[in-house]
Amino acid sequence: MATLNRRSANKISMLSTVVDSVMEFRRGHPKSGLLLLGAAALSSRIPGIGTAASLLLRLIRRFR
Numbered sequence: 001m002a003t004l005n006r007r008s009a010n011k012i013s014m015l016s017t018v019v020d021s022v023m024e025f026r027r028g029h030p031k032s033g034l035l036l037l038g039a040a041a042l043s044s045r046i047p048g049i050g051t052a053a054s055l056l057l058r059l060i061r062r063f064r
Contacts, residue, residue, distance in 0.1 A: 017040035017050030018036075018037070020036050020054050039052075
């Protein structure tokens, strides 16, 4: 059984942010897609920023 360490968790987080970015582009939200793509790129240096950006976008949309 494979173990989940910090490095693999960061890769999973980055991949999920890229998937969220692609979904935003498909929904017709290019600014959100670019924001998430940038956050995914930064997440290799700053762990958790992609997840934070994704949650922030969801909260903003919910309260509009």
